[in-house]
Amino acid sequence: MSAARRDQSMHIDLSSNASQELPSIAAAFLIYFDVKAGYTIAWQRSLPGVKLEGVVEYKSLPSGLHKVKEDLIYYVHDQYAGLSAFVNEPVEENERNALMVAVGVLVPLSYGRLGRSWKHAERLKDLSRQLVHDITKTQPLEEFWECHRLPNDTTSSLGESPLDPPSSFRFKPNAGQAPRESKVPGRGRSVSDATTFVPPGQTLSPYHPALSLATFLNALGPLLFPLHRAALLRKRILLMGQAPVELACNYVYDLSILSNVPISVADLLSAEEPPLRLRPLFTVGIHDIPFLEEEAHAALDGPSSPATPTIDGPAADYIAGSWVACSTDEVLATKRELYDVIVNLPPSYSRDAKEKVWPKIEYSDRTDIRATQRDLRRYRALRRGLRRWQRMNKKRSASNAENISSTDCISLLPDNAQEAFDDAASTSDEKLVEQSSWPALAYSSFMWWASAGEKRADLQEEDERDASLLADISDSNHNTPLRPRSRSGTNMSPHLAQIAAPEMALIAYFHRLTTLILSTLADLVDFHDEDSSEGNRAESQEETAIFVSSEDMGRMGLDVWSEADKAFVEEVMELYFGRSAEVQGARVECCGIRIC
Numbered sequence: 001m002s003a004a005r006r007d008q009s010m011h012i013d014l015s016s017n018a019s020q021e022l023p024s025i026a027a028a029f030l031i032y033f034d035v036k037a038g039y040t041i042a043w044q045r046s047l048p049g050v051k052l053e054g055v056v057e058y059k060s061l062p063s064g065l066h067k068v069k070e071d072l073i074y075y076v077h078d079q080y081a082g083l084s085a086f087v088n089e090p091v092e093e094n095e096r097n098a099l100m101v102a103v104g105v106l107v108p109l110s111y112g113r114l115g116r117s118w119k120h121a122e123r124l125k126d127l128s129r130q131l132v133h134d135i136t137k138t139q140p141l142e143e144f145w146e147c148h149r150l151p152n153d154t155t156s157s158l159g160e161s162p163l164d165p166p167s168s169f170r171f172k173p174n175a176g177q178a179p180r181e182s183k184v185p186g187r188g189r190s191v192s193d194a195t196t197f198v199p200p201g202q203t204l205s206p207y208h209p210a211l212s213l214a215t216f217l218n219a220l221g222p223l224l225f226p227l228h229r230a231a232l233l234r235k236r237i238l239l240m241g242q243a244p245v246e247l248a249c250n251y252v253y254d255l256s257i258l259s260n261v262p263i264s265v266a267d268l269l270s271a272e273e274p275p276l277r278l279r280p281l282f283t284v285g286i287h288d289i290p291f292l293e294e295e296a297h298a299a300l301d302g303p304s305s306p307a308t309p310t311i312d313g314p315a316a317d318y319i320a321g322s323w324v325a326c327s328t329d330e331v332l333a334t335k336r337e338l339y340d341v342i343v344n345l346p347p348s349y350s351r352d353a354k355e356k357v358w359p360k361i362e363y364s365d366r367t368d369i370r371a372t373q374r375d376l377r378r379y380r381a382l383r384r385g386l387r388r389w390q391r392m393n394k395k396r397s398a399s400n401a402e403n404i405s406s407t408d409c410i411s412l413l414p415d416n417a418q419e420a421f422d423d424a425a426s427t428s429d430e431k432l433v434e435q436s437s438w439p440a441l442a443y444s445s446f447m448w449w450a451s452a453g454e455k456r457a458d459l460q461e462e463d464e465r466d467a468s469l470l471a472d473i474s475d476s477n478h479n480t481p482l483r484p485r486s487r488s489g490t491n492m493s494p495h496l497a498q499i500a501a502p503e504m505a506l507i508a509y510f511h512r513l514t515t516l517i518l519s520t521l522a523d524l525v526d527f528h529d530e531d532s533s534e535g536n537r538a539e540s541q542e543e544t545a546i547f548v549s550s551e552d553m554g555r556m557g558l559d560v561w562s563e564a565d566k567a568f569v570e571e572v573m574e575l576y577f578g579r580s581a582e583v584q585g586a587r588v589e590c591c592g593i594r595i596c
Contacts, residue, residue: 023116024150025105026050026080031057032135033066033100042101042135045145047152050080050106058287060084060102063328064243070128071244072121073102074114074209074253074282080106081115081282085124087132101135103127108150113253113280114209120148121207204503209253213503216254219345222371222379222433223361226564228510230341230369231259232517233571234275234322236299238284240333241326241345248326248345249282255324256280258510265515268522270577279318281325284332292338295321299340336364358432371433374462374559381466386505389470434562465557469512470505517556518576521569524548525577545582546573553585560585 027046034040039057046052059075059082071086084104091099103124107115127140204211217224230237237255241248261269261276284292299321327333333342343361350357361369371379528546548569550560558565566583573581 022119022148023107023111025107025120025145025148026150027052027056027106028141028145028149029056029060029104030131030135030138030141031060031084031102031104033061043138043141045142045149046106047150051078055287056082056084056104056106058285059283060104061086061100062243062245062283062285065245065328066100067242068244070125072125072207072246072249073104074117074246074249075284076109076281077106079109081109081111081113081117082106083114083117083120083124085121085128087125087128089132099132101128101132103131103141105148113256114282118207118209119205209250210257210503210507212247212250213254213506215247216251217382217506219251220359221356222375223359223369225375225378226369226371227255227341227343227361228258228513229565229568231255231278231324232514233568233575234278234319235340236295236321236338237278237324237341237343238332238339239324239326239343239345240330241328242347243328244348245283245326245328247348251345252280252282252324252326257507259514260511261518262511262515265518265522268519270525270579273319274576275319275322277318279323281323284325284327285329286331289332289335289338292332292335295323296337297321339364341369360431368431369564370431372559372562372565373434374557374562374565376433377462378466378557381463382470382509385467385470386502389505390502434564462554465516465555469509469516513557517558517572520552520556521546521548521573521577521581524552525579545580546577548573548581548583550584553583 027044027050029044029046029052030042031039032042039061041053041057044052055077059077060073061084062073065071065073065086066088068086069088073082073084073086075082075084082104084102086100086102089099105117105120105124107117107120109115123144127144130140131137220227227237239248239251256278259278261274266274266276281288301320332338333344341361341363343359345359346357363369524546528544553560553565553569556569558569563585566585569583570581573579
């Protein structure tokens with residue numbers, strides 16, 4: 001795995017100046033709804049060889065869009081990322097008899113996961129609103145195309161722009177846990193020095209999908225952790241919901257970002273081409289079924305199958321049969337062979353329900369996926385940590401900003417951010433979290449009795465590990481100027497700097513969690529290989545399973561009582577290290593005799 005490839009796949013576009021370097025486009029088009037012919041392309045411009053007819057009409061206008069007034073739709077077509085702005089202006093009581101148009105663009109994926117297409121979102125929405133009443137007035141479209149089009153001789157050798165968010169900030173091990181120097185070549189780093197950096201002052205631009213991360217956390221709650229583990233295993237993940245689809249597309253981006261393997265641990269992996277990224281397909285529909293069937297066959301062939309290079313950038317960044325997408329076509333949900341995990345998102349109107357409505361996550365065989373008890377504790381700790389961090393950030397901003405009052409600072413965060421970071425009793429719902437097993441209950445009861453009701457030492461260590469995943473983030477942000485300057489020297493909006501902060505904290509948290517899991521397993525592989533004699537080394541590596549104790553499970557932040565987490569470790573060991581694992585969960589013993 002080359003360093004160039006790692007650099008290409010491990011960054012995020014953090015441009016904070018909305019007008020800075022709009023990405024060039026390979027195509028632009030206008031689609032309208034005809035009562036007799038359905039969705040029709042009314043106007044189009046594209047580079048030679050870029051196919052639009054019979055493709056963008058369906059990708060730009062997913063099922064159910066006629067029920068909403070406006071929407072932004074992201075998708076992938078060949079080597080391009082697509083973005084369409086949809087506008088619906090009803091003219092009669094019949095909901096299908098309306099003025100519905102979509103203005104869209106295709107941007108080369110060499111610019112990034114979405115080609116930074118969101119930078120065109122505001123302009124596309126304006127164009128859609130202008131054209132919805134008269135699709136013949138296309139002069140603004142012509143001007144837009146001429147201003148942003150790629151030259152005709154453009155090749156696929158466009159430079160890769162930053163893709164991945166910062167794992168950021170140095171991760172410090174727990175007290176008393178010293179980093180170990182590996183004797184195995186290529187394994188010299190561990191979680192203690194796993195670091196990537198985010199330049200001070202960089203923030204997310206408007207319409208950046210990652211701005212939905214706080215909403216994503218709030219929507220999934222502790223279910224985000226098992227979904228993150230499924231993404232690390234590079235499963236085929238389908239998010240099912242209803243229109244509008246912009247938020248679901250943002251969730252696709254968020255999950256692909258959170259499940260990236262940070263650069264700092266990429267060299268610790270044994271696989272020649274480890275799956276560093278989960279491929280985001282964004283919106284898919286019934287017209288994508290042939291491609292999804294190909295991916296299903298590739299998944300059966302195993303993780304070594306090459307990915308299709310024309311779907312989303314360099315094939316080496318992904319493995320075949322591994323993706324995350326969203327859809328409003330219920331037909332896809334019935335074709336269980338097309339996906340591994342399905343996330344049924346609640347409808348948008350459920351936000352007004354008296355009780356929290358959680359998504360339902362299932363395997364393709366309809367087995368429920370729930371958060372573990374450890375996930376629940378970690379989720380609550382994460383929200384408490386983020387809430388404390390937010391209060392510190394607000395106080396600092398209120399005291400340092402000359403033109404921003406303390407009231408303004410509170411409003412800088414997304415509307416639902418505070419709800420996302422508050423504790424809620426509904427997260428203990430048995431439909432959301434696995435019930436404690438009898439051995440776990442017996443152990444907890446015994447430890448409570450043995451500790452005379454005081455806080456257990458193992459839970460104290462657990463809290464310290466969770467806190468370390470957010471350590472230094474607030475300190476690093478203290479050094480970030482309130483009004484950072486862009487490369488051009490112009491002042492960035494302080495509002496943007498504040499809004500981006502929670503997203504950066506969440507990205508750093510999950511990248512550190514990934515680092516913790518993979519570096520712990522890498523250490524176990526190293527210990528195993530170092531203890532093997534030189535004569536039996538090859539046989540040991542190929543045939544002997546790596547032993548993973550319950551203490552190792554705890555260090556990775558996993559549930560020592562959960563069978564699902566044990567299976568996760570076995571799959572991670574196989575996928576990223578090409579080795580088998582023997583995982584020992586927790587057990588209750590008395591006088592050296594195992595009771596349960």
